[in-house]
Amino acid sequence: MINAQQSGRQADLIPVGDEPIQPTGIIVCITGGAAVKQTPLFDLHLRLGAKMTEFAGYRMPLHYPAGIIREHLHCRSRAGLFDISHMGQCRIVGARAAQALETLTPGGLAGLPPGRQKYTVLLNLQGGVIDDIIVTRVATGLAVVVNAGCKDKDYAYLRQALPEDCEFSEQNDLALLALQGPEATSILGTLAPEVAQLPFMHGCQAQIAGIPCRISRSGYTGEDGFEISLAAGDAQGLATLLLQQDGVAPIGLGARDTLRLEAGLCLYGHELGETVSPVEAGLSWLFPAGRADFPGSEIILAHLRRGPPRRRVGLSIEGKLPVREGAPLFNGETQIGAVSSGGYSPSLARPIAMALVETEFAAPGTRLTAQVRDQCVAVSVCKLPFVPHRYRR
Template sequence: MTDLKQTPLAALHRELGAKMTAFAGYQMPVQYPRGIIHEHLHCRSRAGFFDISHMGQCLVLGPAAAEAIEKLTPGGIADLPVNSQKYSVLTNAQGGVIDDIIVTRLADGVGLIVNAGCKDKDFAYLREKLAGTATFRELADRALLALQGPEAAAVLAKFSSEATALNFLQVCDTNIAGAACTVSRSGYTGEDGFEISLPAETAERVAKVLLAEDGVEPIGLGARDTLRLEAGLCLYGHELNETITPIEAGLGWIFKKGHTDFPGAESILAQRQNAVGRRRVGLLVEGKIPVRDGALLLDNADSEVGIVSSGSFSPSLNRPIAMALVDQRVATTGIRLKALVRNSAVELTVCRLPFVPHRYHKPGR
């Protein structure tokens, strides 16, 4: 793994006994000594600390920045309030997804967080599309941390009252343990929590301060994946890619009403209006055999109707679960399907997503 990039917390991960793995060109912790199931359940019950510094961070600045980004995505960006965030996708001319992104509206433009495995192509694409319209700036000197779980707010309240006053998808600038940070109330677990962007040189100090708090434990990529799967959240390269449209991926809720000026709009909006093609669904797996991504799905007539996009054991439900892209005609709760696993047929039932209810901090809750 000598050719892999390292995050600013690489030494800390080794100190904590992490098992490291290659991921998106980085050396990343997949789990710590107590294991993935423990980490997963700890995040669901207390607070989990994640190093997500491999993600790409950038700024798009200028008076036309928000409008320029809106022309690259079906989501509404121009009318997003300052210091608010929105989940969206960058689409290609065929209607597929280049990447899914988090957009933050700033007073002088927008900030973007993109996936680690896509950031090189994303940044090249953005530089090309924004040339002459807005200023693009990669934030290569920033780290990104996450604190997730039902006790995350109580922990962060000891360091920043501004951060814990936020609602879901709101952002503020604050100070944590002497480090200037930009904090959003957001995450990738389905739990209440925060993501903290800060200078790379202060990341280890802030990480150690948070990890020293009662109830906070480090969480690796293994549990991050099972947490997001239970929350029914897409993973690029699985539920999303350049051949899967946002409609197929079940992301119709991100669309701005009346917005038609974005790449692939004609085919995407036609698909949305006509309710054709495939759809992302949840699957409850019968028995104890996990059904992994790539498994073919069959209907009761043994006709192929889709493919599993993500699958794993759910620690919260104590059973295997999966998400899949299936033909529209079988994308209905309660329909029984079969997955081919090592030449055996495993029974599954289509279910609603998410598998575990979201617990985001929203007004009135």
């Protein structure tokens, strides 16, 4: 879950200063007159030679010296460590926390057992998406992870929308790491044996080298793997320990985006947004049968019954020219959609893309034309994902 309006393509920032930064929480620096936040792993990224960029208000690693393609392929073949501490972590505490949050989403939260996670969306009254989030049932209520670029609006919305008997709190003293790839389980299992048997979208409390962590089997790459929430002050120590394990390499935002694109996963601001319904985005499975009392229900239920006016699809690109976000798609002379995400696939060694197109043109095999600057590129609709998921079901 990366906020696409902060897509990592902003102008890179030059690291400032050589003084080590103490990982005691989110750190703020001033660059060009604007406050830019740093995660607790900022100093580690510089020592690892990361190329830093401003992303969703944070200085984050775009890639390390190996480069995006090698980082991507390493994650697909071994294990990659990601700093995702820019994501927002918050808690909703109270006996009715799950029921209260459920009223703002498609549903399925009230019956969530302890330790279970659910991917869902916050809905607006127009049938669009405020944000896509991960919700975990914990002893006191719910732990929620939101997109970095949506934190402020999400937190304000939740404070306003939740009832008084639910206590909402930001958890700015936490960091978040992701260990992803086919070797992630064997590596993390040597340090915390209890995680090896976790099913996908389940979590537990564990200690790694004496560091208390909340670990879930989840991620944003299509690979098996884990996300680790822990105190900000422990983040550099744990990240250093994980990077010392055979098979683990640091991975930046560039490869995180190419990995999720290959996996056909939605990116907020691209495939999801305030004017895109979850049904258009291919998330109809979020809605339990028979429920009709969620925000934007009139529009969304119509999409579920009769089909949406447009759909998210994969695109197979003919030739080597990448077709990127915003490229218009045509059937003959008529524009019928636009690319929502696109780029080079390191795993497939060719360009790929996702798009929102009019439903009439969403069937696999449909041939279309993309306009890339002054060139017309032949594309065809294909099924998602481009690379099969390898979650542990």
